[in-house]
Amino acid sequence: MAMKKIEIMDTTLRDGEQTSSVSFSASEKLTIAKLLLEELKVDRIEIASARVSEGELQAVKDVTSWAKENDYLHTVEVLTFVDNGVSIDWMIEAGAKVQNLLTKGSLNHLTHQLKKTPDQHFKEISKTISLAEQKGIETNVYLEDWSNGMRNSKDYVFEFLEFLSTQPVKRIMLPDTLGVITPKESYDFVKEIKDKYPNLHFDFHAHNDYDLGVANVMEALKAGADGLHLTINGMGERAGNAPMSSTIAVINDFMPDIEVGVNEKVLYTVSKLVETFSGVIIPANKPVVGANVFTQTAGIHADGDSKKNLYFSDLLPERFGRTRKYALGKSSGKANIQKNLQELGLQLNDDDLRKVTQRIIELGDKKQVVTKEDLPYIISDVLDHTYEEKVKVNSYVLTHSKGLKPSTTVSITINNETFEENAQGDGQFDAFMNAIRNIFKRKDMVLPGLIDYVVRIPPGSHSDALCETIITWKDVKEEFKTRGLDSDQTVSAIKATEKMLNIIIN
Structure with missing residues (x-):
């Protein structure tokens, strides 16, 4: 069987930016757009919604300017609206050449949101597509809420598709806008449409509200979908969209008759960059790109x-x-x-x-x-245990309160004899040392002086990393060092001190 080449459209910069609290700057959008097209090698990118803001307009201008110079302009798309040409004018100013026109894919949305009949809606869409064609702008059409349309108003969907089949439209986009359909429905709905319109290009746009995004994508592809809309890290409104990384891995491993041009090797790099720019942390257990998955x-x-x-x-x-x-x-x-x-x-x-x-x-x-x-x-x-363990710090209580001097109560065993002592100090470790000194005074022993105290954590570690404390001591004969290791800085110093006590006792 010949392999079918599927178009991958990345919508991280448009639909992905609808993730709560996420807003990419113009320079961030340009950087991500370049990576997506030049390195990840997706077929198309959707980068913005028309008419959003002046900042968005400038961001689109930056991307389209770069894309035009590098022969990518035909792969850069903008979401537009049926608005008597206002979106078209915005696109012309932004330098974009491909519009993804948002229309109503369910009778429920059309009736209650637009309060229009199908005939009225189709006439306005036809006018918008015609205007775009006159201005040299290519049109793809989104059927918003298409999945519910297929569930509840299928006659309307097919009436709409029949109308679109007469229009100069390059792609028809089938979004599961609310992320509600099942894998079986994804297959059945797309299959029914492709059987009736085998020569039209249909993109499938999955959301992930039930965590079925990748499964729905697989079934849509089996049913004959021609393209997919994906986002980096599954970013998007609510629970997000079908994630790029998992989807590409699944296609490459389980769908031998499907071909995609995405460069797997770059998925993690792009994923981490988007994480940095968006501020949305990748879960550690997220497939393919999570910190723990390998x-x-x-x-x-x-x-x-x-x-x-x-x-x-x-x-x-x-x-x-x-x-x-x-x-x-x-x-x-x-x-x-x-x-x-x-x-x-x-x-x-x-x-x-x-x-x-x-x-x-x-x-x-x-x-x-x-x-x-x-x-x-x-x-x-x-x-670092070259001594017989004759001193054991059994337990201790370290206290630190505002307005009061830190104090320590400590229990230690020296040569099978147990001692308890309480002391105060300028800090918790100082209080601990004062308690230890008091105990050793009872045995007529003097502790060596502490002349250096160094704390370090392994390179690249975080605040919960293991902490190594290295203490340099000086007695009447020589200087020597002991090390302690623990995730708590004071505890690691206590362990270093316990080693020192064993050395002097031995």
Whole structure:
């Protein structure tokens, strides 16, 4: 069977911008438009609604100016209205050449919103299309609320399509405006239309209110749809539109008779740029472009990947310019850790690997995922035990209140003898140190002086990252350093101090 080439129209800059609180600047629109056409290689882009604002007009001018210079002008489209030529004048000023004319695809919308008869509506549409043709503007037509039209007023829809078949229209667009139809309806409705009008070009425009956008797209394509409207990250009004990334992956993997020209390798790059410009964060578990979708967390999965890629599928991260990662947390096994060590160029013997694995599991109970960048810090912390553990900090309470000095109550065991002490200080850690000094005074021991205190987190980490505290101590003989590691800065300093206490006791 010969492959059918499907047109992909990206409407992130128009329908996607209807996402609540999203507004792209003119420069952002131009940057995204260039990426969509030049790098992602979609067939067409819808970039704005006519008559919205002066800022929108300038944004469209910028895009059309660039598009004209680079032979993309015929791929740039603008949503217009049946408004006696006002939208046409706006388009001429903006330099656009393709209008996507919004019309009523259900009798319910026509009767209650426009309060007009089909004949009146068709005559006004014909006049608008004729005016556009005179001005050198190509016309595509949206049948707004088409899905409900097919459900509730099918005779009207086919009357409308019969009228459009006589008009100089390049594409007829079938939107599930409210995101309400099922995959079966998507197939049945499109099939019925394509069977009656096999030579007309129909675009399918899915919304995602029931999370059926991609499934509906698949069925519309099976039924013969000629084009799709998609958005980056599934942006759009309410629950958004059918997402570009998932749809392209599904077509490429499960629809061998369908061909699209979209460059998969660029999907993630464009996705992250749109995330930055829009301020709408990509969910971590969003297919293809989410942060976690190519991350194995369970140790058994990492082990399986090392044995003939048992947990791989056709959805390989390299297709989208990404890499597979192995999370470090309480579900990690040695296989996860070994995968990360390989990436860092590190090797551990079996005993050290066991210790590091146990430490990561312990940290995972407090911090959901430990990053690869944390790993050298954890190794340093775990393997920095060249002493017999004779001092143990059992528990402590750290208090900090406005207007009161910080205080600490601490319990420690020294050579199997347990002590409790309370003290105040200039800060929580200072209060902790004062309590420890008081305990060691009872044993006629003097603590070394603290001469340097450095806190750092792994590069690229966030506020919940593991924190390494390195403290330099000085006693009568020499200077020495101890390290502590924890997601809490004060706790990591306490752990570094516990190591110091063991060193001086030993």
